[in-house]
Amino acid sequence: MDNFRGARVLITGGLGFIGSNLARRLVELGAQITLVDSLIPLYGGHLQNIADIRSQVTVNVCDVRDRFAMEYLVQNKDYLFNLAGQTSHLDSMTDPQTDLDINASAQLSILEACRRVNRDVRLVFASTRQLYGRPDYLPVDEKHPIRPVDVNGINKFAGEGYHLLYSQVHGIRSSVLRLTNTYGPGMRVKDARQTFLGIWVRQLIEGSPIKVFGDGTQLRDFNYVDDCVDALLRAATDDVAVGRIYNLGSAEVVSLKDLALMMTGLVPGGRFEVVPFPPERKAIDIGDYYSDFSLIQRELGWTPQVDLRNGLIRTIEYFKAHGRHYWEAT
Amino acid sequence: MDNFRGARVLITGGLGFIGSNLARRLVELGAQITLVDSLIPLYGGHLQNIADIRSQVTVNVCDVRDRFAMEYLVQNKDYLFNLAGQTSHLDSMTDPQTDLDINASAQLSILEACRRVNRDVRLVFASTRQLYGRPDYLPVDEKHPIRPVDVNGINKFAGEGYHLLYSQVHGIRSSVLRLTNTYGPGMRVKDARQTFLGIWVRQLIEGSPIKVFGDGTQLRDFNYVDDCVDALLRAATDDVAVGRIYNLGSAEVVSLKDLALMMTGLVPGGRFEVVPFPPERKAIDIGDYYSDFSLIQRELGWTPQVDLRNGLIRTIEYFKAHGRHYWEAT
Numbered sequence: 001m002d003n004f005r006g007a008r009v010l011i012t013g014g015l016g017f018i019g020s021n022l023a024r025r026l027v028e029l030g031a032q033i034t035l036v037d038s039l040i041p042l043y044g045g046h047l048q049n050i051a052d053i054r055s056q057v058t059v060n061v062c063d064v065r066d067r068f069a070m071e072y073l074v075q076n077k078d079y080l081f082n083l084a085g086q087t088s089h090l091d092s093m094t095d096p097q098t099d100l101d102i103n104a105s106a107q108l109s110i111l112e113a114c115r116r117v118n119r120d121v122r123l124v125f126a127s128t129r130q131l132y133g134r135p136d137y138l139p140v141d142e143k144h145p146i147r148p149v150d151v152n153g154i155n156k157f158a159g160e161g162y163h164l165l166y167s168q169v170h171g172i173r174s175s176v177l178r179l180t181n182t183y184g185p186g187m188r189v190k191d192a193r194q195t196f197l198g199i200w201v202r203q204l205i206e207g208s209p210i211k212v213f214g215d216g217t218q219l220r221d222f223n224y225v226d227d228c229v230d231a232l233l234r235a236a237t238d239d240v241a242v243g244r245i246y247n248l249g250s251a252e253v254v255s256l257k258d259l260a261l262m263m264t265g266l267v268p269g270g271r272f273e274v275v276p277f278p279p280e281r282k283a284i285d286i287g288d289y290y291s292d293f294s295l296i297q298r299e300l301g302w303t304p305q306v307d308l309r310n311g312l313i314r315t316i317e318y319f320k321a322h323g324r325h326y327w328e329a330t
Numbered sequence: 331m332d333n334f335r336g337a338r339v340l341i342t343g344g345l346g347f348i349g350s351n352l353a354r355r356l357v358e359l360g361a362q363i364t365l366v367d368s369l370i371p372l373y374g375g376h377l378q379n380i381a382d383i384r385s386q387v388t389v390n391v392c393d394v395r396d397r398f399a400m401e402y403l404v405q406n407k408d409y410l411f412n413l414a415g416q417t418s419h420l421d422s423m424t425d426p427q428t429d430l431d432i433n434a435s436a437q438l439s440i441l442e443a444c445r446r447v448n449r450d451v452r453l454v455f456a457s458t459r460q461l462y463g464r465p466d467y468l469p470v471d472e473k474h475p476i477r478p479v480d481v482n483g484i485n486k487f488a489g490e491g492y493h494l495l496y497s498q499v500h501g502i503r504s505s506v507l508r509l510t511n512t513y514g515p516g517m518r519v520k521d522a523r524q525t526f527l528g529i530w531v532r533q534l535i536e537g538s539p540i541k542v543f544g545d546g547t548q549l550r551d552f553n554y555v556d557d558c559v560d561a562l563l564r565a566a567t568d569d570v571a572v573g574r575i576y577n578l579g580s581a582e583v584v585s586l587k588d589l590a591l592m593m594t595g596l597v598p599g600g601r602f603e604v605v606p607f608p609p610e611r612k613a614i615d616i617g618d619y620y621s622d623f624s625l626i627q628r629e630l631g632w633t634p635q636v637d638l639r640n641g642l643i644r645t646i647e648y649f650k651a652h653g654r655h656y657w658e659a660t
Binding site for chain 1 (some may be wrong): 396423426427430434435438439442471473474476478479480481483484486487488494495498613614
């Protein structure tokens with residue numbers, strides 16, 4: 001991790017959930033950090049996410065679709081963590097063009113900018129398990145067929161495709177991580193646009209019942225954000241990762257109902273209810289999912305360190321202390 | 331094929347190579363045909379392609395990126411053959427954004443237009459074997475991993491993904507054909523932007539040597555355009571094909587050198603030379619490729635009818651008679 005001392009690092013989506021946690025870790029490691037974020041109200045960016053490190057980072061508010069701004073910002077950077085994205089599966093179905101513009105088109109123009117002005121940058125792109133669609137088998141490894149069930153999955157696959165291609169053809173060293181459900185301090189809690197866990201945590205703290213869709217038997221795996229950040233840093237610094245795709249995931253696989261049970265046990269008065277799937281969610285639901293993440297274990301030595309219960313405790317503590325900034329924000 | 335008598339058919343890329351041959355067949359079948367084409371000089375559209383059926387079709391010159399025009403044009407159509415595309419692999423690397431706009435973004439907006447104004451249309455999308463990249467095994471079936479080696483392959487995969495998704499989620503009945511090398515009358519012969527066979531045919535007729543890249547051992551399969559048209563019509567009319575992806579291909583697999591030998595044997599004085607790969611082509615070359623097309627054989631009863639030698643004879647005859655319109659055109 002000494003690589004980052006004095007290194008110039010650009011993080012797109014840097015005021016968002018994962019970007020801000022990554023920034024915090026990079027401040028500790030001594031990096032010079034620029035955070036790019038559009039602060040679009042429906043997305044994940046929030047200044048509260050960097051309240052404690054505000055004086056140690058440079059904030060540049062702009063959209064990754066702003067080609068000229070991005071071409072300026074990628075110059076003279078050693079690392080680029082490309083985390084900005086439209087993350088809502090539902091929104092990708094009602095406004096597919098915006099999803100395409102952010103998750104595919106803007107990624108391509110960022111890579112073109114790197115090709116023109118900074119071929120030596122080291123890139124990591126945050127992709128998603130969503131592009132596998134409904135799994136043929138479990139756990140899902142990187143060889144699983146790509147069969148997205150929503151526009152978001154299609155566009156994220158294009159976005160990662162560009163990164164791998166520019167690595168292979170143009171020598172712009174890129175790695176792709178396919179994230180599973182990530183949770184922790186700073187996640188979006190106003191709604192389920194980033195992860196349903198956000199709205200669950202908020203409901204818990206506000207004393208409303210958590211809503212579990214379907215029958216609650218769907219299996220999922222989860223990563224605490226610090227583990228996700230650790231994977232991003234490993235991917236950025238290990239030459240083995242160049243041109244590679246890695247699943248993140250967790251050995252701790254739980255049903256949504258068991259997760260709700262665990263979470264309601266952590267907050268006095270916590271309760272949940274099982275409700276029918278809203279039809280627009282059912283249409284793009286992927287059923288059971290959990291990852292085979294043995295490739296990144298083997299090649300980069302990454303293993304999640306924070307178990308679900310402890311991660312949830314830390315997350316709930318954070319939002320109990322700072323929640324008012326998040327509930328009230330537009 | 332009685333389905334097409336009186337049917338209202340829209341063909342994007344309708345003045346192009348495959349679109350115009352499809353139109354000719356649909357005229358015979360009694361359809362009411364509208365051809366959409368941008369007539370961009372570097373692409374495949376050419377009025378000479380429909381010279382013999384000009385009075386029997388409606389031509390509408392516009393770009394598939396023109397959302398408002400497309401939303402008007404898809405109304406009240408029974409069939410939409412979605413063939414417009416940027417086909418040059420090399421151009422997709424030098425101008426990736428244009429490739430994305432045409433092959434992904436415009437496809438999405440066409441589907442959105444169908445969702446809004448014509449949910450009952452029956453759609454067929456022309457995709458490409460390019461999205462498989464360098465084959466892991468031969469022949470390549472539809473389960474082969476998707477690993478494009480150029481921007482074109484990434485964007486075409488997104489384009490087909492939208493079609494399948496809109497079929498599944500929104501009930502807009504779509505089928506996808508993954509074409510291999512298609513050749514025949516009307517193909518682009520000014521350069522290799524559509525198929526290298528175009529420039530080969532032109533070189534033959536003009537008396538210049540055909541240029542075979544590499545060592546000439548690369549294997550390929552080819553479909554004569556009438557067989558491709560037959561597959562498009564079957565996919566459009568068979569309910570089994572809804573939401574499905576099919577490879578096209580041929581049992582006649584030849585090396586590029588053997589193809590050059592066959593072609594030079596068809597034209598007096600024909601000759602070829604083996605030359606080194608230009609580096610920008612080598613970077614995105616896929617090595618040997620031929621398709622497993624047993625799925626469409628089994629499900630739609632499609633089998634190529636025109637063998638390579640006969641298809642090439644017909645093609646060369648066509649361009650001997652009409653070539654001057656194609657060489658001289660901008």
